[in-house]
Amino acid sequence: MSQLYAGLPSFDAMLLRTLQYAVPVPERDEWLRVWQSEIWHLKHRRTPRPRTTSTLAAGLIRDALWLRTEAWKRALAGTATLCLAILALLCVAFATVALVLTGSHQEVMLQFGNAYRRFLGEAVIVTLVTFATSFRRHVHHASATLPPLRRQLFFILKSALVLQLAFLISADVCQPLHAAFPLAHDILQTLVAMVLSITGLRWGFHDQETRCKHCLTALQSPARIGRPSHNLLEWNGTEQVCRHGHGRLNLPEMETSWCRSGQWLDRRTANHQAA
Amino acid sequence: MSTRLSHSAALILKALSLGFCFGFDVMEMTGLPSGTVYPALRRLERDGLVTSHWEPEQESTRNGRPARRYYQVTPEGTSAALAATERYPLLARLLPENQV
Numbered sequence: 377m378s379q380l381y382a383g384l385p386s387f388d389a390m391l392l393r394t395l396q397y398a399v400p401v402p403e404r405d406e407w408l409r410v411w412q413s414e415i416w417h418l419k420h421r422r423t424p425r426p427r428t429t430s431t432l433a434a435g436l437i438r439d440a441l442w443l444r445t446e447a448w449k450r451a452l453a454g455t456a457t458l459c460l461a462i463l464a465l466l467c468v469a470f471a472t473v474a475l476v477l478t479g480s481h482q483e484v485m486l487q488f489g490n491a492y493r494r495f496l497g498e499a500v501i502v503t504l505v506t507f508a509t510s511f512r513r514h515v516h517h518a519s520a521t522l523p524p525l526r527r528q529l530f531f532i533l534k535s536a537l538v539l540q541l542a543f544l545i546s547a548d549v550c551q552p553l554h555a556a557f558p559l560a561h562d563i564l565q566t567l568v569a570m571v572l573s574i575t576g577l578r579w580g581f582h583d584q585e586t587r588c589k590h591c592l593t594a595l596q597s598p599a600r601i602g603r604p605s606h607n608l609l610e611w612n613g614t615e616q617v618c619r620h621g622h623g624r625l626n627l628p629e630m631e632t633s634w635c636r637s638g639q640w641l642d643r644r645t646a647n648h649q650a651a
Numbered sequence: 652m653s654t655r656l657s658h659s660a661a662l663i664l665k666a667l668s669l670g671f672c673f674g675f676d677v678m679e680m681t682g683l684p685s686g687t688v689y690p691a692l693r694r695l696e697r698d699g700l701v702t703s704h705w706e707p708e709q710e711s712t713r714n715g716r717p718a719r720r721y722y723q724v725t726p727e728g729t730s731a732a733l734a735a736t737e738r739y740p741l742l743a744r745l746l747p748e749n750q751v
Binding site: 409410412413414416417418420421431432433434435436437438439442443446 | 673674675678684685686687688689690693694697716717718719720
């Protein structure tokens with residue numbers, strides 16, 4: 377590794393040594409090689425304008441950070457962790473708005489305490505109704521290897537965050553009415569919270585269905601399969617795949633008596649069918 | 652479907668298609684700062700509009716300098732550069748073909 381810094385001025389070598397830790401390990405050697413070369417050429421090239429390391433410093437820093445953020449994006453895109461983190465962040469953001477609108481923590485408790493207790497009761501009913509009326513159509517053809525507990529835990533956490541978010545948004549949206557029209561405020565907030573809860577929970581069900589049954593990553597690369605004119609002979613619809621190759625989800629465009637539901641095919645089942 | 656490029660990305664792609672193959676050369680040619688050029692090159696490479704490869708070691712050793720990383724425009728990049736030239740007519744004036 378020290379060979380990489382050979383021939384570089386001490387400041388440049390220190391910059392590279394420090395910033396290399398921002399670069400993901402698999403790409404670090406390549407990144408060091410690129411920048412060692414770029415700095416060397418900067419120092420040894422005759423240009424009309426004098427060039428110093430500061431010319432490249434911004435590029436060096438942003439390049440390292442770009443590689444790091446890309447690695448995070450690749451690792452986190454569509455994962456259950458990212459979904460929960462975004463919902464939690466939104467909750468924090470809307471809670472902060474509520475705090476700013478009311479002025480203090482005590483005022484938040486005073487204004488929204490009763491409404492929140494009422495909402496908890498409503499949330500149970502809304503959840504039960506949404507669960508009972510949700511259009512769940514995907515059938516697991518093969519036994520999923522992910523323990524069902526993890527899937528259910530993710531769903532419970534997601535639903536809890538969605539309900540919190542629905543309450544916080546309704547509180548923020550209706551807060552300006554609180555002082556002038558307390559009764560209208562209560563009714564409106566309840567209605568807004570209910571509508572948002574139902575919408576959010578329905579999204580939660582849909583999101584759960586379009587995730588890999590093994591790793592809970594959002595399925596991607598939707599592709600149209602079949603033709604609508606062949607509907608009586610074979611299924612047509614959309615196919616989505618897990619980016620980790622765990623399986624695929626076939627969603628028929630049209631419900632038929634022989635193809636009523638979507639099908640989750642894990643890799644083994646899919647391979648077996650193909651053979 | 653052609654990729655929609657930002658003005659900076661289009662400028663960089665244009666410089667690469669004119670034969671300026673190294674990050675530092677692209678900076679010199681376009682006048683863009685390094686903080687714009689290098690991340691843009693990464694993005695273009697990720698999107699398949701450019702590819703990169705290392706200069707052969709023999710060549711760099713013969714010239715007594717470290718090997719450099721070449722960037723090359725892919726066929727997709729060429730069509731994106733053409734579309735960008737139509738979208739940003741000033742590109743052709745900023746980097747005229749006869750400047751090479």
